[in-house]
Amino acid sequence: MRFATVRRVFRRTALAAALGALATGLTVITPLAPVADAAATAGGTLQQVTNFGSNPGNLAMYEYAPTNLPANAPLVVALHGCSQSASDYHTHSGWQKFADQWGFAVVYPQTSSANNSLSCFSWFDATKDTRGKGEAASMVQMVDHATAQYGSDRRRIFVTGLSAGGGMTANLLADYPDVFAGGAVDSGLPAQCATTVIAASSCQYTGQNLTPKQWGDKVRGSYPGYTGPWPRVAIWQGTSDTTVRPVNGTELRDQWTDVWGIGQTPSSTRDLTGGTTESIYNDSAGKPAVAHFSISGMAHGLAVDPGSGADQCGTTGTYYIDSICSSYHTAKFWGLDGSSSGSLPEPSGVTVTGTTDDGVSLTWNAVSGAASYHVYRDGTKVGSPANTSYTDTGLSAGTSYRYTVAAVDSTGAVGAASSPVTATTTGAEPAPTCYTDNNYNQVKAGRAHQSLGRTYANGSNQSLGLYNLAVIHTLKETSPGYFVLADSGC
Numbered sequence: 001m002r003f004a005t006v007r008r009v010f011r012r013t014a015l016a017a018a019l020g021a022l023a024t025g026l027t028v029i030t031p032l033a034p035v036a037d038a039a040a041t042a043g044g045t046l047q048q049v050t051n052f053g054s055n056p057g058n059l060a061m062y063e064y065a066p067t068n069l070p071a072n073a074p075l076v077v078a079l080h081g082c083s084q085s086a087s088d089y090h091t092h093s094g095w096q097k098f099a100d101q102w103g104f105a106v107v108y109p110q111t112s113s114a115n116n117s118l119s120c121f122s123w124f125d126a127t128k129d130t131r132g133k134g135e136a137a138s139m140v141q142m143v144d145h146a147t148a149q150y151g152s153d154r155r156r157i158f159v160t161g162l163s164a165g166g167g168m169t170a171n172l173l174a175d176y177p178d179v180f181a182g183g184a185v186d187s188g189l190p191a192q193c194a195t196t197v198i199a200a201s202s203c204q205y206t207g208q209n210l211t212p213k214q215w216g217d218k219v220r221g222s223y224p225g226y227t228g229p230w231p232r233v234a235i236w237q238g239t240s241d242t243t244v245r246p247v248n249g250t251e252l253r254d255q256w257t258d259v260w261g262i263g264q265t266p267s268s269t270r271d272l273t274g275g276t277t278e279s280i281y282n283d284s285a286g287k288p289a290v291a292h293f294s295i296s297g298m299a300h301g302l303a304v305d306p307g308s309g310a311d312q313c314g315t316t317g318t319y320y321i322d323s324i325c326s327s328y329h330t331a332k333f334w335g336l337d338g339s340s341s342g343s344l345p346e347p348s349g350v351t352v353t354g355t356t357d358d359g360v361s362l363t364w365n366a367v368s369g370a371a372s373y374h375v376y377r378d379g380t381k382v383g384s385p386a387n388t389s390y391t392d393t394g395l396s397a398g399t400s401y402r403y404t405v406a407a408v409d410s411t412g413a414v415g416a417a418s419s420p421v422t423a424t425t426t427g428a429e430p431a432p433t434c435y436t437d438n439n440y441n442q443v444k445a446g447r448a449h450q451s452l453g454r455t456y457a458n459g460s461n462q463s464l465g466l467y468n469l470a471v472i473h474t475l476k477e478t479s480p481g482y483f484v485l486a487d488s489g490c
Contacts, residue, residue, distance in 0.1 A: 053141030062086035071151035079165030094313025123167030124200035160184035174222035209458035216258030227419035238298030274324035344415025357427035370407035397427030434490035
C-alpha cells in the first residue's frame with residue numbers, strides 16, 4: 001500500500017491515527033516456524049522458545065546465542081517495529097555480529113496480528129505495558145527463562161527496540177528498572193507518553209509540553225517506591241522522521257536526565273559518521289547515563305551501516321536505513337565490549353534529618369576512600385562537604401526537592417550517586433498563579449498547545465475546546481510549566 005493511500009485510510013479512525021504511522025510501508029516478514037523448547041541447545045542459530053512462562057501478553061519468544069557462550073554473560077532483549085518479526089529484526093539490526101564478537105545472548109520477543117492488527121507492541125495500553133501486566137510481564141518472563149538457561153549476569157540485562165518497540169522499551173525501563181541495567185530507544189516514544197490509543201497519535205506527531213520533572217515523574221510513577229539504580233539510556237532519532245517526530249528524542253532526553261537527577265546540558269558532544277551528533281549526559285561520577293544520537297536527514301527507522309568494519313553492522317531494508325551502526329554504539333554505551341570501569345560506590349543511608357522554611361539537612365554513611373562528597377539538589381551540585389552531613393539553605397517554603405550524594409576520592413574522581421531522597425521545606429506553599437484568557441492567547445503565551453484545531457493545557461493535557469478567540473478559560477499553574485483547568489476558581 002502506498003504511503004498516501006495508507007494515510008487516507010488511517011485518518012478514518014483514532015486507532016489508525018495512533019498506530020498506522022508506525023507501520024506505514026513496512027513489509028510483513030513471515031516469522032520462523034515454531035520449534036521445540038530450545039533449552040540448553042540454542043547456539044549460533046535463531047530459535048523459538050516455547051513454555052517460557054504463563055505469557056499473559058500472548059507473545060512469541062525467539063533467542064540467539066553464540067556457540068560456547070560463557071556463564072555470567074550479558075543478555076540483550078531486542079523488540080521489532082510494527083508489522084515486523086523477530087527474524088526480520090535479527091537479520092537486519094546487526095545484533096548478531098556483536099553477540100558473536102563480545103559474547104552475549106539476545107532475546108527477540110514477537111507480537112502478532114492477534115494482539116494488534118498491525119503487529120505493534122502495545123506501548124500505549126496501560127493494561128499491557130505496565131509492571132506485572134500483559135506484554136511487559138511476558139517479556140520479563142522471557143528474561144527469567146533466558147537467564148536461567150544461559151546463566152546470564154542479572155546485573156547486565158539490556159533492552160532495545162525500534163518504533164513501537166522503542167516505545168515499549170522506554171516503558172520496560174520505567175516498569176522494571178530493577179531488571180534492566182540499560183536501554184536504547186530507536187525512533188521511539190518516552191515512557192508512558194500515552195496510556196490510551198487516542199493519545200498515542202499526539203505523542204507521535206506533537207510535543208507534549210511537559211517539564212523534565214513531569215516526564216521523570218512518569219518513570220518514577222511506573223514503579224512507586226523504587227529508588228535506584230536507574231538504567232542507562234541511549235536515544236536514537238532521525239531529524240527527518242515524520243512518523244515519530246524528532247521532539248520525542250528531546251522528550252526522552254528530558255525524561256531520563258531528570259530521572260538521573262542531572263541537567264539537560266550535555267557533558268560532551270561529538271560528530272560521528274552518517275551525519276550523527278552524539279550528546280552525552282554524565283552522572284555525578286562522570287559516567288555516561290544518557291546518550292542522545294541525532295541523525296541528520298534520517299527518516300523513520302533503525303540506523304544500520306552494512307560493511308565489514310569494526311563499527312559497521314546490519315543490512316538495509318524497509319525501515320533499516322543506511323547511516324550508522326546504532327547497535328555498535330549502543331553496545332559500547334552499555335559497556336558490552338568490556339570498556340566499562342568501576343568507581344567509588346554510592347553512599348548509603350542518605351537521610352533527611354531536618355527541614356525548615358528555607359533549609360534541608362542531610363546525613364549519610366561514610367564511603368571508604370572518600371576525601372569529600374558532592375551533594376546534588378534536583379541534579380545541580382550545591383555543596384562539597386568533607387564530612388557526612390550537609391545543610392542546604394536559601395530554599396523556598398513549602399517546596400519539595402530531590403537530593404543525591406556522591407563520594408569523591410583524593411584525585412577528584414566522583415563516584416556513583418546515591419539513590420535520591422525527597423525533602424519538603426516547611427511553611428506555606430506559594431500561591432498558584434492563574435491566567436484567564438482565550439484559547440488563542442493561552443497557546444501564544446505558552447500555557448497551552450493546539451492539535452488538530454483543539455486546545456490542550458500544557459502539562460495536564462486537559463482539553464480546552466476549540467482553538468479560537470471565542471473560547472475563554474482560566475488556567476492555574478500548579479508547578480512550573482504545568483497548568484490545570486480552573487474555571488470554577490483558582
